Amino acid sequence: MRTLDDLLAEGVSGRRVLVRADLNVPLRHTEESVTVTDDGRIRAVLPTIRALAEAGAHVVVCSHLGRPKGAPDPKYSLAPVAARFSELLGAPVAFATDTVGESADAVTASLAAGEVALLENLRFNAGETSKDDAQRGEFAVKLARYGEAYVDDAFGAVHRKHASVYDVPKLLPHFAGGLVVRELDTLSTLTSDPKRPYVVVLGGAKVSDKLGVINNLLPKVDALLIGGGMCFTLLAAQGHGVGDSLLEADQIDTCKQLLAEAGAKIVLPTDVVVAAELSATAETRVVGVDAIGAGDKGLDIGPETARAFAGKLAGAATVFWNGPMGVFEYEPFAAGTKAVAEAVAGAGFSVVGGGDSAAAVRALGVDEASFSHISTGGGASLEYLEGKTLPGVAALEA
Ligand SMILES: Nc1ncnc2c1ncn2[C@@H]1O[C@H](COP(=O)(O)OP(=O)(O)O)[C@@H](O)[C@H]1O
Numbered sequence: 272m273r274t275l276d277d278l279l280a281e282g283v284s285g286r287r288v289l290v291r292a293d294l295n296v297p298l299r300h301t302e303e304s305v306t307v308t309d310d311g312r313i314r315a316v317l318p319t320i321r322a323l324a325e326a327g328a329h330v331v332v333c334s335h336l337g338r339p340k341g342a343p344d345p346k347y348s349l350a351p352v353a354a355r356f357s358e359l360l361g362a363p364v365a366f367a368t369d370t371v372g373e374s375a376d377a378v379t380a381s382l383a384a385g386e387v388a389l390l391e392n393l394r395f396n397a398g399e400t401s402k403d404d405a406q407r408g409e410f411a412v413k414l415a416r417y418g419e420a421y422v423d424d425a426f427g428a429v430h431r432k433h434a435s436v437y438d439v440p441k442l443l444p445h446f447a448g449g450l451v452v453r454e455l456d457t458l459s460t461l462t463s464d465p466k467r468p469y470v471v472v473l474g475g476a477k478v479s480d481k482l483g484v485i486n487n488l489l490p491k492v493d494a495l496l497i498g499g500g501m502c503f504t505l506l507a508a509q510g511h512g513v514g515d516s517l518l519e520a521d522q523i524d525t526c527k528q529l530l531a532e533a534g535a536k537i538v539l540p541t542d543v544v545v546a547a548e549l550s551a552t553a554e555t556r557v558v559g560v561d562a563i564g565a566g567d568k569g570l571d572i573g574p575e576t577a578r579a580f581a582g583k584l585a586g587a588a589t590v591f592w593n594g595p596m597g598v599f600e601y602e603p604f605a606a607g608t609k610a611v612a613e614a615v616a617g618a619g620f621s622v623v624g625g626g627d628s629a630a631a632v633r634a635l636g637v638d639e640a641s642f643s644h645i646s647t648g649g650g651a652s653l654e655y656l657e658g659k660t661l662p663g664v665a666a667l668e669a
């Protein structure tokens with residue numbers, strides 16, 4: 272795989288370089304403004320952007336944000352991200368209000384050497400995520416016009432077979448950015464010969480993405496602790512009522528089979544924090560998992576579960592954690608995530624991965640330095656640990 276260093280050695284002065292970044296950061300929308308609530312992913316890609324700009328490249332950055340449905344949707348605009356990006360870079364970031372249209376053409380054409388532009392959300396275009404190779408390919412051709420070379424530093428998206436990570440590198444000389452190289456180096460230590468006990472903690476909200484991961488991880492780990500929105504489909508498979516909690520009803524049978532095969536390796540919550548609604552002032556109750564009421568939403572693991580998870584983690588030599596244990600963004604549902612974050616940080620070799628998980632560590636005031644590695648990718652790390660070929664990595668290697 273050729274890297275950013277190889278590209279810099281070739282020389283980029285006066286050349287247009289298209290950089291795929293993962294600027295999918297959490298935002299807070301109020302009536303007056305939209306702000307970035309955690310800028311970790313922007314900071315993570317700055318060294319690559321700076322290196323290219325300082326070497327005299329015309330730097331065109333592209334990224335997705337959230338999951339819009341293949342058409343422009345102002346809620347998912349990267350404009351607020353461009354503003355924060357510019358502050359952190361300490362230089363202007365020219366923002367194109369479309370991804371491959373008139374605005375992008377004009378903004379990229381007027382970039383001087385050493386200047387940086389950001390294109391609007393890739394996922395405003397159906398071609399970006401299409402399963403149809405031709406449709407993706409067509410969009411990739413339009414995007415590739417903005418670079419003479421392509422750098423992928425979007426580690427959080429390398430597990431996606433999307434135009435900007437999978438098809439564009441087929442069209443341009445392609446290089447892995449410093450972040451992608453560092454992430455893969457660190458994660459490889461978890462797959463080669465992890466010190467045992469090796470414990471994985473899973474949570475978060477991308478339930479359908481991550482249920483499939485469990486099966487592949489089970490043979491590799493000593494224990495799998497599951498909280499967050501993830502756990503309710505498994506609890507339902509055990510026969511518990513889960514009220515109004517996140518549930519993938521069509522996955523219940525798969526989960527039954529999984530639980531039967533996993534035995535004691537899968538550890539599920541014994542209690543949860545529930546509320547009738549998700550809000551910062553919600554009235555909460557702690558209930559056993561056999562007592563979740565019909566109108567209850569399970570929004571955090573309970574204190575007994577947090578203690579049990581911390582106990583398992585205290586004895587672990589290697590830990591990988593992805594996905595908050597609850598809706599940590601609201602104070603009444605943050606305690607489980609904080610307890611788990613602190614317990615993970617205490618393990619011998621500890622890796623936390625995922626945009627929201629990394630944001631949770633910072634928001635809850637857990638010392639970042641106490642983790643061995645904080646990865647910018649949750650799903651990407653998990654698929655790597657499963658042993659899957661990541662489309663974005665395969666494209667860089669080709
Ligand atoms: N019980 C729950 N119900 C609904 N959402 C949850 C629950 N627990 C955690 N979440 C949400 O999961 C989100 C993060 O999920 P995910 O994107 O899978 O994690 P990551 O970005 O770290 O990979 C957070 O915004 C959090 O509020």
Ligand SMILES: O=C(OP(=O)(O)O)[C@H](O)COP(=O)(O)O
Pocket residue numbers: 293295337338427428431624625626627647648649650651
């Ligand atoms: O946030 C991301 O992944 P993560 O939540 O697994 O860390 C990446 O930006 C990928 O986003 P996607 O899962 O919508 O493709």
